[in-house]
Amino acid sequence: MNSINIHEGSFDPWHEIISFQNNNLNGVKSYGATASFVGTMRDFNEGDDVVEMVLEHYPLMTQKQLESIVELSIEKWPVQHVLLSHRVGLIQPSDPIVLVVVWSAHRAAAFDACRHIMEELKHKAPFWKKESLLSGESRWVSENTPDTRDN
């Protein structure tokens, strides 16, 4: 059971996990590992104070890319469930931007798949951030950091 969501307004990642588990994993006793990642907006980036941000995306392609990323990760690791949510629109510091959760029998698959999905999303899903700085300027974030995995 996978769930991919785009949120136009603010969302609470922890309540989203609780809802997902209540709706889909109630009484399920087969998963031993849940790895999650939440990306949150900071009030600084590349040395500058950031006051807000607009997250633009390409809806049909976003959906297709995210589905493909999740599908491929399920082929690669013995994953039982994936929950993936991403915020778009006007975002304030401390707002959650992205949530990736993976349920699996064992911890290695959960950790690996969660990080893999996050890196793939960062480098393939068509989202773009435009930051408004404290200085009054605004700028497009030019590039995501390289893949952070060792391999």
Add this chain to the structure above:
Amino acid sequence: MNSINIHEGSFDPWHEIISFQNNNLNGVKSYGATASFVGTMRDFNEGDDVVEMVLEHYPLMTQKQLESIVELSIEKWPVQHVLLSHRVGLIQPSDPIVLVVVWSAHRAAAFDACRHIMEELKHKAPFWKKESLLSGESRWVSENTPDTRDN
């Protein structure tokens, strides 16, 4: 701000994260990444059906080891906060056993430290599991799986 907790009864990892954030990270805008891991009791292990489990530990040493694991991970990675909780006592399938959460500015440190803490805990913290099988037998889990990280 770090928090290390031993729970004698059941605990909800997601509500524990929500409480930690409400109490300690309200209005904090410096973290961009939260990586978490939840270990949950399965109803099977090594090919057998498991009906319940007792988790024994060595309280003073547990506390000392967990503190040391968290301290060393903070020295190794630029981590802002760590929340670590572990269940002891009588445990049923689908009960959460362990929670590790790491807050950091960037995702690499959050992912790396979360997984590192989890592996260190698995191999150093003095906890022992005794499983009761559907067959009526009971047995001590003999050993944790090897470190699952690549390096």
Add this chain to the structure above:
Amino acid sequence: MKAVRVLYFASLRELVGKSEDSFAIEVPITGESLWCILNKGIDLPESSLLAINHEYADLQTNIHENDEVAFFPPVTGG
């Protein structure tokens, strides 16, 4: 002349001053040629990406009738 829909996102949308072109053109045509015809005098920035029907494509890939084409800068989500 066949119908092709072209979308622009983020900094490329701002660069060309429009979010969409929708019109008829001789196909097949490469992504690179399509940009040149639609945005005369504006160089496609070097790191730009192309998607055809929501899949990444090379700038030399041919575009066909009814394709949805998108030009955009490196992605920065997550």
Add this chain to the structure above:
Amino acid sequence: MKAVRVLYFASLRELVGKSEDSFAIEVPITGESLWCILNKGIDLPESSLLAINHEYADLQTNIHENDEVAFFPPVTGG
């Protein structure tokens, strides 16, 4: 003769049939010798671990007055 406290956990606790020994002994003494004296006729299982004052220690490490010593099997938490 000095006071030493010895704890046993999990399968080792079941093996020796007690969770604790607390008594006076000649120190220093290694963990290995301590086990032999306290549990005559019961071999310490090969993968067993020793902690002295809540830190892992080698079986050859010397134990001193007022130390808290613990014998236990490989840990299986998390």
